[in-house]
Amino acid sequence: MVNITIRKRPQTDAVITQRKFFKKTARGKVIKGKERYLRDDVSCGIQGCTACPDSARNTLPAAGDLAHNLFPNGHFLLPDTNVFLSQMDLIESNLFTSPIILLQTVLEEVRHRSLPLHNRLKALITADDKQVWVFYNEFRSETAIVRDEDETPNDRNDRGIRKGTAWYGTHITLSHRPIRGQPSRPSPKVVLLTDDAANRRKAEQEGLTCLSVRKYVEGMKEATQLLDLLSAAGGDEVEPTRSVAARSALYPEYLPSSTVMAGVKAGQLHQGHFNANQYNYLEGSVSVPAFTKPILLVGRENMNRSVHGDVVAVEVFPESEWKAPADEVVDQETTLKNDDAEDSEEEGEGDEVIDKERKVLGTGEASGRVAAERQPTGRVVGIIKRNWRAYVCHIDSTSLSSTHTTSLSLQTVFATPTSRLLPRIRLRTRQAPTLLSQKILVTIDKWDIASRYPEGHFVRALGKVESKEAEQESLLLEFDVPYRPFGKAILDCLPVEGDKWVVPVKSESSVEWRGREDFREMIICSIDPPGCQDIDDALHARRLPNGNIEAGVHIADVSHFVHPDTPMDSEAAARGTTVYLVDKRIDMLPSLLGTNLCSLRPHVERLAFSVIWELSPDAEIVNVKFTKSVIASKAAFTYEEAQIRKDDPNLHDELTESIRLLNSLAIKLKAGRMAAGALNLASPEVKIQMDSAESSDPIDVEQKQLRETNSLVEEFMLLANISVARRIQETFPQTAVLRRHMPPPRTNFEKLQDILKKRKGLALDVSSSGALAASLDKCIDASEPAFNTLVRIMATRCMLSAEYFCSGSVGRDTFGHYGLATPIYTHFTSPIRRYADVLAHRQLSASIDYTPLHATLHSKPHVERVLEVVNRRHRMAQMAGRASVEFYVGLALKGRKEKQGGQVREDAFVIRTFRNGLGVFVSKLGIEGLVMFKRDIQFDAENYTITIPASLPGTQDVTIAVFDKVVVDIEVEKDKNTQRGRVKMTLASPINSSAM
Amino acid sequence: MASRIEILNEGGYRSDGRRQYELRSITIDLTPQGTADGSALITHGLTQVLVSVFGPREAKMRRETLHDRANVNVEVGVAPFSTGERRRRGRGDKRILEFASTIKSTFEPVIQTTLYPRSQIDIYIQILQQDGSVLPACINGTTLALITAGVPLLDFICCISGGVHSTHPLLDLTTLEENDVPSVSVGVMPKTGRVVLVSLETRLHVDRFEEVCRVAWEAGKVLHGEMRKAVRERTGGLVDAMGGVAGAGGAGRGGPGEGDGDERMVDY
Numbered sequence A: 001m002v003n004i005t006i007r008k009r010p011q012t013d014a015v016i017t018q019r020k021f022f023k024k025t026a027r028g029k030v031i032k033g034k035e036r037y038l039r040d041d042v043s044c045g046i047q048g049c050t051a052c053p054d055s056a057r058n059t060l061p062a063a064g065d066l067a068h069n070l071f072p073n074g075h076f077l078l079p080d081t082n083v084f085l086s087q088m089d090l091i092e093s094n095l096f097t098s099p100i101i102l103l104q105t106v107l108e109e110v111r112h113r114s115l116p117l118h119n120r121l122k123a124l125i126t127a128d129d130k131q132v133w134v135f136y137n138e139f140r141s142e143t144a145i146v147r148d149e150d151e152t153p154n155d156r157n158d159r160g161i162r163k164g165t166a167w168y169g170t171h172i173t174l175s176h177r178p179i180r181g182q183p184s185r186p187s188p189k190v191v192l193l194t195d196d197a198a199n200r201r202k203a204e205q206e207g208l209t210c211l212s213v214r215k216y217v218e219g220m221k222e223a224t225q226l227l228d229l230l231s232a233a234g235g236d237e238v239e240p241t242r243s244v245a246a247r248s249a250l251y252p253e254y255l256p257s258s259t260v261m262a263g264v265k266a267g268q269l270h271q272g273h274f275n276a277n278q279y280n281y282l283e284g285s286v287s288v289p290a291f292t293k294p295i296l297l298v299g300r301e302n303m304n305r306s307v308h309g310d311v312v313a314v315e316v317f318p319e320s321e322w323k324a325p326a327d328e329v330v331d332q333e334t335t336l337k338n339d340d341a342e343d344s345e346e347e348g349e350g351d352e353v354i355d356k357e358r359k360v361l362g363t364g365e366a367s368g369r370v371a372a373e374r375q376p377t378g379r380v381v382g383i384i385k386r387n388w389r390a391y392v393c394h395i396d397s398t399s400l401s402s403t404h405t406t407s408l409s410l411q412t413v414f415a416t417p418t419s420r421l422l423p424r425i426r427l428r429t430r431q432a433p434t435l436l437s438q439k440i441l442v443t444i445d446k447w448d449i450a451s452r453y454p455e456g457h458f459v460r461a462l463g464k465v466e467s468k469e470a471e472q473e474s475l476l477l478e479f480d481v482p483y484r485p486f487g488k489a490i491l492d493c494l495p496v497e498g499d500k501w502v503v504p505v506k507s508e509s510s511v512e513w514r515g516r517e518d519f520r521e522m523i524i525c526s527i528d529p530p531g532c533q534d535i536d537d538a539l540h541a542r543r544l545p546n547g548n549i550e551a552g553v554h555i556a557d558v559s560h561f562v563h564p565d566t567p568m569d570s571e572a573a574a575r576g577t578t579v580y581l582v583d584k585r586i587d588m589l590p591s592l593l594g595t596n597l598c599s600l601r602p603h604v605e606r607l608a609f610s611v612i613w614e615l616s617p618d619a620e621i622v623n624v625k626f627t628k629s630v631i632a633s634k635a636a637f638t639y640e641e642a643q644i645r646k647d648d649p650n651l652h653d654e655l656t657e658s659i660r661l662l663n664s665l666a667i668k669l670k671a672g673r674m675a676a677g678a679l680n681l682a683s684p685e686v687k688i689q690m691d692s693a694e695s696s697d698p699i700d701v702e703q704k705q706l707r708e709t710n711s712l713v714e715e716f717m718l719l720a721n722i723s724v725a726r727r728i729q730e731t732f733p734q735t736a737v738l739r740r741h742m743p744p745p746r747t748n749f750e751k752l753q754d755i756l757k758k759r760k761g762l763a764l765d766v767s768s769s770g771a772l773a774a775s776l777d778k779c780i781d782a783s784e785p786a787f788n789t790l791v792r793i794m795a796t797r798c799m800l801s802a803e804y805f806c807s808g809s810v811g812r813d814t815f816g817h818y819g820l821a822t823p824i825y826t827h828f829t830s831p832i833r834r835y836a837d838v839l840a841h842r843q844l845s846a847s848i849d850y851t852p853l854h855a856t857l858h859s860k861p862h863v864e865r866v867l868e869v870v871n872r873r874h875r876m877a878q879m880a881g882r883a884s885v886e887f888y889v890g891l892a893l894k895g896r897k898e899k900q901g902g903q904v905r906e907d908a909f910v911i912r913t914f915r916n917g918l919g920v921f922v923s924k925l926g927i928e929g930l931v932m933f934k935r936d937i938q939f940d941a942e943n944y945t946i947t948i949p950a951s952l953p954g955t956q957d958v959t960i961a962v963f964d965k966v967v968v969d970i971e972v973e974k975d976k977n978t979q980r981g982r983v984k985m986t987l988a989s990p991i992n993s994s995a996m
Numbered sequence B: 001m002a003s004r005i006e007i008l009n010e011g012g013y014r015s016d017g018r019r020q021y022e023l024r025s026i027t028i029d030l031t032p033q034g035t036a037d038g039s040a041l042i043t044h045g046l047t048q049v050l051v052s053v054f055g056p057r058e059a060k061m062r063r064e065t066l067h068d069r070a071n072v073n074v075e076v077g078v079a080p081f082s083t084g085e086r087r088r089r090g091r092g093d094k095r096i097l098e099f100a101s102t103i104k105s106t107f108e109p110v111i112q113t114t115l116y117p118r119s120q121i122d123i124y125i126q127i128l129q130q131d132g133s134v135l136p137a138c139i140n141g142t143t144l145a146l147i148t149a150g151v152p153l154l155d156f157i158c159c160i161s162g163g164v165h166s167t168h169p170l171l172d173l174t175t176l177e178e179n180d181v182p183s184v185s186v187g188v189m190p191k192t193g194r195v196v197l198v199s200l201e202t203r204l205h206v207d208r209f210e211e212v213c214r215v216a217w218e219a220g221k222v223l224h225g226e227m228r229k230a231v232r233e234r235t236g237g238l239v240d241a242m243g244g245v246a247g248a249g250g251a252g253r254g255g256p257g258e259g260d261g262d263e264r265m266v267d268y
């Protein structure tokens, strides 16, 4: 049974507390005082103490620590608050073994100043290799003090700490009775550790033993090693605990919007999208038309509260102040790990964080960077449009003041977005403890000039971290993919027959058959990846009597089912594209159409939109015809099946011959394209191997195989798209829906060219796509076949992305597609999964007078608007797909690790060097990663190398350069605080970096 | 910034220096206040409540008159200076009305109302200072004031609040603690051990609930000792001063009833 008692408040204390019960603050708010019950049963924590109750749990050795030079009779260490605030690394070191008396006053002050530090301190208290005793001095009657009228809180705390030190001194002499029969030893000392000179002076006057941190460490056994850990911030001149500074502005105010608009118009300011740097949270950039290189924004102040994706107005500094981007990886979580979510008042100048950030920014300057790398540099002076939305985040556990799930208190915590491009968000919530291991959705509400972080609010929880559902949903949200099921209004647009719908019997009166050609007898087949359900293209080819060849591409006739200005059409336009994740497809159109009625399944009559060419045996177009049709595909092959069929010399049926014919034409088409200067680009593509359909646990990752038949399909789709593009552009010169790929500015390639030249002695000619293609072909390392692919991947990253556009909105000379080296291009061949294709279908249909063109497709502004959405969705879908692959690669790595035990080890190429690490690319897994070094390494920015100095005498320095092949150990590490999984890589060869 | 204070720290101390099962200082002052028949000024830590009881006396409102028992009327007033934010709560405040009705329904079955048909007992509660456990202070104060007024009760009602921090039960919560942990107020009749009131304002896991109720129930008995001691001391004082003070409590009663001329019941 529990022992229930009533505490009697000491009479004197009662008077004090009663008087303080109501206290008027400076702002005139009356705050409530607190009662305090003082007691005599608070234990000193020293083993064998005869004066304290319950000494069995005490952890401090009776004699203290005997190893310190200055205290041969033993000592206990009693540090003040600032020691913990600025020297935590020192105290955490396993060489630092002194027994520590931690006063409640100190513990609480640390808690108020920095929760992350407080949490580290709490970990020390329970650590097995530390001897830390918390003495609740504020509750012990002899050591509790009350703040004097004219005393600052800091002075009061310092006085309390001194009083505690003094009490320990007397308490030890009283309780430290000599053991009978042994000569009495002098009692151990209690050493007050403080870097505050004024406090030390007072303590000495009171007769206390008192030392600065440096002096103390100098007397320790492991002094040489420990002195290295001493933080510079803890010098002797350090001020006492800084009182709460006035809230000062951390960021400049924005200019009024009228000034901003006028400035942009006059060309003094530049408008563009803010792009955060994923490697360095203190750097961002804005691409603007006026400069070939993006404008660099360095440091918080200059980024001035911009969030990735915002449209901002930038002022460019004079050229003398231009800078080069930093060459260091700066991680927000590491730099800001001790920053407190709660105390926004503490975010003034002179903060540790600011100092740290300055140091980071300063390193770039000091290294004397190459002038060529300088780029326009400026600062954000206004926001033209915020693009804030809900972000997927994790709660940072160290920012919590209470992690008990029963706690209902309102806490201010940090939410760390999964995307590295976003700042931490400050959030107030009552359910912080229950959200700890969940993915949550957070929106940003505001970002004040006095607040280092934006403030936001909790929207909802997505589920447990790493559960597939939560990861999947968070991915869709992260990339803004609309994924709700189709509503009734949309489903009502589907044919009433549902999946019973069939092409009606051919007759004069049939609406479906009106103006359609009957291709049902044609030997048509489809070739797709395995398991493809939305077959939107099929092909055929046959020899004509005149020696030419007839080839046809037949595309699902989606515009027959999706009519303009219907709910289904608007939804498809809003979705823009189908999104493919590893284990899920988010359709643009209801699946009845996508995987059934529009899917060109074999042996079923389907409506199609056909492009029929007459090609010469050299694959020159003699004639082209567009027509609506009815087809009945004869077979649905996978790439592999088609390839095997084509290669089987025993097969001579019509289908096989048709494939062979198509293939021979495709080879010529491709050759022609390449001759025109098309690029053979590469992007890392991997395939996730699933264990089984139900578990959907990935078991391994393999690279996608490309066969001849892949290229076959690709060439004919390109041909169809080009032919259609020409036709709709001729018919609708003002509003044709086209696609282009702008040539990249030459400056984009400068760095890659320089690296290639310096590291491999290779030249990259970027004067045209043809020249680039030719020089890429020459980038070969005989000993390393994958090198060429790597260079292609890196070159691809230097390019711009392709985009849809309205033909009347841009100059005729900018229609070209750089990568494909074709003067005009559009998307026509995948209307089930891309909305631009649906528009192209409508325009093509109108151009052959099959249907009149809907009024909206005559309107330039309308087409522009729709395409802008589609472009954005397209970009997002690609990123979502990539992120999904990354997530599964992570899972597969974990699975592989569990199966094999130990590390996953793979070959990797170095693609970037940083001041403190390497960027590597693991081609086998298609992932990129960072290898970071905690130790100092030499960095040669000019030659793209890093050198790891020999750690032991007799060993060699190790130099690693971009393009070097290394071996890395890969693991997926969960961030302790945010639960966010991230791929962590360490070098295994040429040198093992796990300890660096 | 209440969240910066640890409710129960690693050393087992609460933010005011108490341990889990330690109640705050309790003071009880039963000296008569004004014209009331019985009054009690009770403090639990910094929470202070003054309860005055008038009656049993003639029922003034015909509508509320019950022909077989006395009508119990509870009114609660909150001093505007009783909390940190100084604000006036009207009598019609919904929370206060609810509070009053909780107290009324707690005491109705314990007061032997059938002894006084067609009369009324008025209980006026003034909350002077609030620092948590306000309902228990009101209940305990009411018990004491009723006893000093001489109203016959079946038993004391001793009430205490309890809460759960993580898995640890806490007793006698302060405002700070009430804001942070789920809490429950438990009223017991110590003689029979019967629980007459359980008031839960927040959600609490059923396992935790059982544990905290048991501890609070135990605490009710400790509290009973304290309250009985106060009553004894006063009774002792009364006995000493016998004669002089006896009639003082009756001064307010003789007012003209709007009445039906029913004879007023006298003290038993």
Ligand SMILES: [Zn+2]
Pocket: A043, A044, A045, A046, A049, A050, A051, A052, A171, A175
């Ligand atoms: Zn002791």
